[in-house]
Amino acid sequence: ADVKKIAVIAGDGIGPEVVGEALKVMKKTEELFGYQFEFEHGLFGGIAIDEKGTPLPQETLDICKAADAVLLGAVGGPKWDNNSKELRPETGLLGIRKALGLFSNIRPANVFDCLMDASTLKPEVLEGTDLIVVRELTGGIYFGEKFRREGANGQEAVDTCVYNVQEVERIVRQAFEIAQTRRKKLASVDKANVLETSRLWREVVNRIAPEYPDVELEHVLVDNCAMQLLRRPASFDVIVTENMFGDILSDEAAMLTGSIGMLSSASMGEGSFGLYEPVHGSAPDIAGQGISNPIATILSVALMYRLTFGYHEAAQLIEDAVKSVLDAGHRTGDIAVDKSKAIGTTAMGDLIVAAM
Amino acid sequence: ADVKKIAVIAGDGIGPEVVGEALKVMKKTEELFGYQFEFEHGLFGGIAIDEKGTPLPQETLDICKAADAVLLGAVGGPKWDNNSKELRPETGLLGIRKALGLFSNIRPANVFDCLMDASTLKPEVLEGTDLIVVRELTGGIYFGEKFRREGANGQEAVDTCVYNVQEVERIVRQAFEIAQTRRKKLASVDKANVLETSRLWREVVNRIAPEYPDVELEHVLVDNCAMQLLRRPASFDVIVTENMFGDILSDEAAMLTGSIGMLSSASMGEGSFGLYEPVHGSAPDIAGQGISNPIATILSVALMYRLTFGYHEAAQLIEDAVKSVLDAGHRTGDIAVDKSKAIGTTAMGDLIVAAM
Numbered sequence: 001a002d003v004k005k006i007a008v009i010a011g012d013g014i015g016p017e018v019v020g021e022a023l024k025v026m027k028k029t030e031e032l033f034g035y036q037f038e039f040e041h042g043l044f045g046g047i048a049i050d051e052k053g054t055p056l057p058q059e060t061l062d063i064c065k066a067a068d069a070v071l072l073g074a075v076g077g078p079k080w081d082n083n084s085k086e087l088r089p090e091t092g093l094l095g096i097r098k099a100l101g102l103f104s105n106i107r108p109a110n111v112f113d114c115l116m117d118a119s120t121l122k123p124e125v126l127e128g129t130d131l132i133v134v135r136e137l138t139g140g141i142y143f144g145e146k147f148r149r150e151g152a153n154g155q156e157a158v159d160t161c162v163y164n165v166q167e168v169e170r171i172v173r174q175a176f177e178i179a180q181t182r183r184k185k186l187a188s189v190d191k192a193n194v195l196e197t198s199r200l201w202r203e204v205v206n207r208i209a210p211e212y213p214d215v216e217l218e219h220v221l222v223d224n225c226a227m228q229l230l231r232r233p234a235s236f237d238v239i240v241t242e243n244m245f246g247d248i249l250s251d252e253a254a255m256l257t258g259s260i261g262m263l264s265s266a267s268m269g270e271g272s273f274g275l276y277e278p279v280h281g282s283a284p285d286i287a288g289q290g291i292s293n294p295i296a297t298i299l300s301v302a303l304m305y306r307l308t309f310g311y312h313e314a315a316q317l318i319e320d321a322v323k324s325v326l327d328a329g330h331r332t333g334d335i336a337v338d339k340s341k342a343i344g345t346t347a348m349g350d351l352i353v354a355a356m
Numbered sequence: 357a358d359v360k361k362i363a364v365i366a367g368d369g370i371g372p373e374v375v376g377e378a379l380k381v382m383k384k385t386e387e388l389f390g391y392q393f394e395f396e397h398g399l400f401g402g403i404a405i406d407e408k409g410t411p412l413p414q415e416t417l418d419i420c421k422a423a424d425a426v427l428l429g430a431v432g433g434p435k436w437d438n439n440s441k442e443l444r445p446e447t448g449l450l451g452i453r454k455a456l457g458l459f460s461n462i463r464p465a466n467v468f469d470c471l472m473d474a475s476t477l478k479p480e481v482l483e484g485t486d487l488i489v490v491r492e493l494t495g496g497i498y499f500g501e502k503f504r505r506e507g508a509n510g511q512e513a514v515d516t517c518v519y520n521v522q523e524v525e526r527i528v529r530q531a532f533e534i535a536q537t538r539r540k541k542l543a544s545v546d547k548a549n550v551l552e553t554s555r556l557w558r559e560v561v562n563r564i565a566p567e568y569p570d571v572e573l574e575h576v577l578v579d580n581c582a583m584q585l586l587r588r589p590a591s592f593d594v595i596v597t598e599n600m601f602g603d604i605l606s607d608e609a610a611m612l613t614g615s616i617g618m619l620s621s622a623s624m625g626e627g628s629f630g631l632y633e634p635v636h637g638s639a640p641d642i643a644g645q646g647i648s649n650p651i652a653t654i655l656s657v658a659l660m661y662r663l664t665f666g667y668h669e670a671a672q673l674i675e676d677a678v679k680s681v682l683d684a685g686h687r688t689g690d691i692a693v694d695k696s697k698a699i700g701t702t703a704m705g706d707l708i709v710a711a712m
């Protein structure tokens with residue numbers, strides 16, 4: 001049988017709870033579709049700092065490298081926020097991206113009709129919003145040289161933003177290809193009126209664009225994009241941009257949907273390998289209470305099925321099950337209008353499994 | 357008599373029209389308050405490229421340097437978008453900031469009650485939004501070394517982001533001081549979990565914060581700030597951040613108010629010298645039709661009166677006049693609900709002058 005290896009990294013805060021529900025969903029698909037998964041659990045983030053003295057232990061990395069896909073909960077929390085750089089959960093996050101070559105972060109931001117009210121945007125503006133931010137994830141100012149030095153006016157700090165042609169080309173091609181499977185519109189976001197890396201970016205985009213004649217391309221400056229996301233979110237289809245801009249814009253896009261507890265993400269390397277995680281954080285304030293929303297993590301499984309395994313039927317089943325449970329009015333606390341009727345993490349997971 | 361020298365740079369597109377109305381307002385205050393202004397006009401941006409072969413002619417710079425304040429309309433347009441870097445209007449903008457030492461960009465983003473509906477945010481979320489983004493304007497990745505080089509994987513582009521202690525300290529102090537005159541809350545925005553320049557930034561903020569014990573300080577990561585602006589805009593008072601983040605966040609903040617045609621800005625150097633301009637651009641599509649909204653430029657005059665000249669009474673009079681004209685229901689096309697009742701640029705300017 002075709003056994004798929006899944007590295008499971010529950011992480012911190014609500015991570016273990018939401019991952020637990022996602023695993024129930026995966027097991028249900030084993031039953032229904034005859035899939036076979038082998039799960040290997042690894043420590044990562046704050047819990048790894050506590051137990052192993054490093055946010056990204058070598059054995060966790062080995063488990064990930066041996067796997068076909070990684071399912072991640074969430075990492076971080078106030079407990080580790082004041083640690084030195086090497087002992088911070090986010091250092092592990094940057095490390096795992098680089099070590100696994102996850103150069104592409106795919107962040108769908110779509111609106112769930114029944115959650116439209118949760119957005120701070122007017123429903124008529126939000127209606128139909130369904131976009132994907134494709135963020136370059138292993139280059140740019142995140143990974144360039146960083147240092148301090150003495151300058152003419154005292155100490156100074158330096159960060160370096162570097163992109164080469166090949167790094168831009170692979171992420172932009174991926175974005176074009178994703179656009180081809182959707183509404184065929186691509187917005188490439190840069191700051192070409194100021195940055196050299198952005199000018200290189202735009203040159204590469206313009207050079208390869210003719211190979212995707214069916215995709216309508218626009219170049220948008222990053223400041224303008226931050227505005228247009230607010231003004232006309234539904235008009236975007238796929239947005240592709242570099243690491244730092246993508247960090248900001250993907251969070252803005254996520255928040256404007258009002259559905260941040262529902263959004264999944266994929267970080268992809270070469271080939272079909274991917275790391276899947278909810279967009280929301282570890283929410284330490286509600287961890288351990290059994291009230292967190294597992295839907296984003298469950299939908300991350302659907303994304304894994306589509307992008308890594310090509311299990312489209314099962315992915316659709318999961319997405320439909322989520323929708324039907326929501327349509328039936330079930331809500332966890334974060335998305336409930338009437339908080340007194342909110343259900344817990346496990347109850348939500350059970351309902352989704354039952355709906356499958 | 358105390359004659360103040362004003363450099364007037366009308367610029368491109370609707371720049372000349374809106375500046376014309378702002379000058380009428382200034383002349384009205386000469387009459388009412390006995391002020392004396394000497395206006396010197398300079399070419400800048402696209403028109404300077406056309407007439408002088410450079411976006412920032414030396415004589416324009418000299419006029420600005422000899423002045424107490426600069427009033428700028430807007431620059432740029434599609435005509436010059438494909439020019440080489442030295443012949444682009446924005447190169448002039450970056451050049452004038454550096455040449456005049458304008459290290460601080462002050463961008464109020466507040467909501468006009470009567471324009472609340474123009475926002476894509478829900479009124480109940482927007483209500484009470486009144487914030488100022490203080491953006492560092494002559495440092496960071498905008499002005500660091502930029503170049504191309506051959507790397508192991510082909511051509512690469514490099515941008516360098518540099519900040520020294522003194523650059524951070526002067527902008528942060530200014531932000532603390534502005535906060536002291538307002539609701540006494542300061543959000544310092546950085547990406548200290550990734551960038552060395554942000555770690556330096558945060559160190560400086562924390563070091564000087566005790567000197568402003570009356571100001572409540574929070575550190576916000578830039579991605580989180582992009583989200584929180586959408587979720588709780590009214591909770592922000594003053595936001596201080598570096599150049600690139602400020603570019604993105606100040607535009608996001610402006611757009612969410614729905615009042616982009618109404619927002620003014622100041623770019624300040626050492627002392628009281630400042631350059632004042634509307635936030636909106638040159639709007640080439642409607643230039644010359646006499647339908648543009650002069651209010652942002654008129655309010656930039658009020659900002660000039662407050663920040664450069666200490667003419668608080670006149671500033672208040674201008675702001676009150678704008679409010680009363682709006683309250684009486686007068687609207688230019690950009691902010692009119694019923695476009696057929698919209699009035700033109702000159703009519704709006706005249707009404708404001710009359711209301712003074």
Ligand SMILES: CC(C)[C@H](C(=O)O)[C@@H](O)C(=O)O
Pocket residue numbers: 090093094247549550579
């Ligand atoms: C924690 C941080 C380093 C990380 C990033 O900036 O990439 C996070 O914000 C994200 O978007 O995954």
Ligand SMILES: CC(C)[C@H](C(=O)O)[C@@H](O)C(=O)O
Pocket residue numbers: 193194223446449450603
């Ligand atoms: C035109 C451009 C160089 C400029 C900037 O990025 O600073 C503009 O966006 C602004 O904010 O004034």
